[in-house]
Amino acid sequence: MLDTAIQRLKNAGYKLTNARRMVLEILCRDDAHLTSAEVLERASLGKDPIGRATVFRTLDLLTELAIIRPTYLRPGTPHYIVMPENGHHAHIICPKCQRVIEIDDCEIEGLLDELVLRHKIKISGHLLELYGECEYCR
Amino acid sequence: MLDTAIQRLKNAGYKLTNARRMVLEILCRDDAHLTSAEVLERASLGKDPIGRATVFRTLDLLTELAIIRPTYLRPGTPHYIVMPENGHHAHIICPKCQRVIEIDDCEIEGLLDELVLRHKIKISGHLLELYGECEYCR
């Protein structure tokens, strides 16, 4: 996952700097949904901590490259997820408590009925965000 | 759309106040993706403007009730979309320029191949967010 992300960054023509590697490592580490503040906190721990502005810049760059994706879990600040190489990520968010349930074996087709049974959850809605460079950007 | 949203608010046991109606009207008006700042701005125009804190509170409440859904179209602050009664909303976000293309006739199954043709876009990924009250919240 990390290696792939680094490769995608390089392929897009960006330099692999210490700061960028560190942010990617942090985000890939536990496959968690971290906020910018949490990334910042972890990036300040070791030796060679990285600056505040750089963390935000890096998160924006990685988002633009679709390597990570911000998602809304609670008011305030976005949480970032690392998108795998195939670009698929699916999870259920409880709108009440913001719990996130990861769905590892996402098959878009015929998904919903099965989810109801597997996760004991009545699906009340979904947001399918599709990513792709639009006709004006290419 | 507006009437449905108001009904859902009431059904959940909340009062229909002037402020809540105004926020809903603003969000439903052009079916746009507005930020909190944009809602705030429009809510300050007419007579009987509503306060800053109330706008944020109302957006949070409507989110919790899954009547609206925040999504990150660009860095900074989320944009809010009104979720229709059936809870389905689909759009394509260009990660580069943040353009949003609405998909009105969303059919989850067999969707992706068709989209490539229709929107002249190579889909590089998607995020399927499913909403539903989880087993711990019910």
Added chain:
DNA sequence: ATAATACTGAGAGTAAGTATCAATTAGGCG
């Protein structure tokens, strides 16, 4: 190894979101 240039860090500045609490209002009920 060097050069060109992309990138970073520090710190100050701006904007976004939250907390508090007294004043107000929606809606049930007689």
Added chain:
DNA sequence: CGCCTAATTGATACTTACTCTCAGTATTAT
């Protein structure tokens, strides 16, 4: 209809999130 009560609001101050700038530094190509 108009009172009553609890839910909701607005003003203000405050906290936290994010951005800007620019001199200095690190990365990559050669």
